[in-house]
Amino acid sequence: MTASHFAHDSANPTAIDGHAFASNRLRERLIPDQAEGRTPAIHFVGVCGSGMKSLVDVISDAGWQITGSDFSQNENTWNELRKRNLIRLNDVSDWKTTESCDLLIYSAAVPESDRFRQVAEQNEITQISYVEALARITNPSSGIAVCGTHGKSSTTSLLSHFVHAAGVHATTFCGAQQVADGRSGRLGFDDVTIVEACEFREHFLQFRPKQICLLGIEPDHFDCFPTLDDAIRAYDRFLQSLPVNGILTVNWDCETSRDLARKHERNRQGRVVSYSLTNSEAQWTAHRSGHTVFIHENGREVLSGDFPLPGEHALRNLLAAIATLSASAPIDEKISSSIREYCGLKRRFEVVSQSDNRVVIDDFAHHPTEIRVTLETARQQYPDFQLVCYFQPHQVSRTRSLLHEFADLLRLADEVFVLPVFAARETLSELQETTAEELARLVAESGTKSQFLTSLDPIRTRLETTPRTKELIITLGAGDIAQIHDDRT
Missing domain, CATH: 3.90.190.20 (Mur ligase, C-terminal domain)
Known part of the structure; x- marks a missing residue:
């Protein structure tokens, strides 16, 4: 993967043309059988989930008709969704547009017995999971997937922020909302996607990214991975999905991740980019003095800037995003300036x-x-x-x-x-x-x-x-x- 990975698509020279181009590309991937000339209509079941909201943001950006249902009674969440022009359906009897619905997307928590899913089946409406929807959108693109036990949302958000600062209109899917605007997803003009890839139920195995950022692996999701070895095997399979010329960005402070990266490097499964806060052998390192962070590549300082988020974990997420970005875009003054402008995510300190x-x-x-x-x-x-x-x-x-x-x-x-x-x-x-x-x-x-x-x-x-x-x-x-x-x- 080279800097051309982030090349702009010549088919969308203006914002207006770019929006139409991106919306049409989204339709071709998500609902390829839908006839052109009519605004697509999507229904979300379990729409209040953190991941689902990112998909709502993207489809809302495309200008499609969207309805949603969920057991959640949190009015703040519903008010946020209404800002995306989503119509809330409290009961399946409220669903009056089944004849024009092109697709039903359901979250992992929604069973087949859900009434909306049953009505969709009766009306022969195509149903796919949230993860399958993301895979349809991201797999054909120049995709970057962020995975690991901790820091996925923050790193995905930071990476999206820096990619935008680099002048690239990427489509992004993040599992948490931005403090700045309440959004967690965005439809981009360029055919570049950034997705938070969750290990739960091995969902990330549906993705085929060109680049993976691995933040670290610890015991978690015990209903899916009873032992750490079970989780490692799942991550190993995910890393194997990288193409031969793919790039793996790895937290060198995590021994488990480091061992997996070395294995894939030996097997010639892509190039490894390492980052660390404690290991000087890593390609990318960082430290903080007060509010100012200093980023180094191979021991040479390449940028510095004020970073408003406190904590060592925030610095590590920042470094992960910079190291991942470095494989596809120059780390220059635009990136340095954008560090101080980052406002963080809701529910993250x-x-x-x-x-x-x-x-x-x-x-x-x-x-x-x-x-x-x-x-x-x-x-x-x-x-x-x-x-x-x-x-x-x-x-x-x-x-x-x-x-x-x-x-x-x-x-x-x-x-x-x-x-x-x-x-x-x-x-x-x-x-x-x-x-x-x-x-x-x-x-x-x-x-x-x-x-x-x-x-x-x-x-x-x-x-x-x-x-x-x-x-x-x-x-x-x-x-x-x-x-x-x-x-x-």
Whole structure:
């Protein structure tokens, strides 16, 4: 892959022509049998999912007709979707346009028994999963896939930001919303795609990218990968999808990822680009002094700039994006300037509110490693504040498998409140509460004040009170805990 990978398509010289060209290309890939001359119509089932919203953004950019359904009653989410001209269908009886619907796209959490899917089958409407839709769009393109246990959304977002700064109109799919505009996807004029490739149920094996960025591999998704070796085998298969001239960007600080990269390099399966914050052998390295970051290639400083996001993990994601971009575009002053303009993602160390005596931060962290870097960053940024953590574990299988790791790292807070486990694709059971109670007890046994809460209500109550001392309240989890902040806005 060379810089020509990011060459502009001569068929879209203007924004107006480019939009029509991109919309037509999207139609040819997503609904190839649909006749031209009519605006395509798509229905989304499970539309409130984080990944699905990126696809809604892209299809909305194309100007298509879109409807959606979901069990979620979060009005903030629905209001965001309405801004994309999506029409909400509360019940299958509201679906009056089945005769003109070209495609139904469903999320991984939606079963075949869903009423909308049943009606679609009765009306012979084509149905595909969210991941299959992304694969149809991205596989024929010059695609870049970002994968790994942690940092996928942030790195995908940063990479998309830098690609745009380089003057390339890429189509992007990110699993989280931008703070700046609330978007998580965008339809681009150029035939370049950037996709967040999730390992859950080996979904990323449906993608055929020309370049892969591997951020690191740790035990996770225990309902899919009972052991770390199971996960490694899935990642190995994904890396094998790279073409002979493909490029693999790898976190050299992760031993597992490093070993996989060396294996693929020996097998002549693409070129490896390495990055690291601690290993000087890596091609790309970085360090931070205050708010300024310094990026080095083979020991030579190539750019520097103010980076507004705190934490070592944010610096590592930034470096991953720069190293990935370097294979396809020059790392020049345009990229350096764009670093300071990046505003971050919602639910990624997002400062929800701030006053003299209280700071409220919301974060998606739901794995021990993510909790560690989030709480450490909180300590560094607000050393004089009492750190109060409200944690909603995500999935019983993950929580029970990593129970002691969670307990050890939650001790980094001064006060911990544990909520019932958010089931997320698991069957509701009493284990949601008993597992959370056990976690709260383990944290308390370590000497940290800890308590189990049965609902979100005590958090709302605390946020309505005035603190007597400086306190930093941080809400953690990948479930619906962020809804308390939506309710207050």
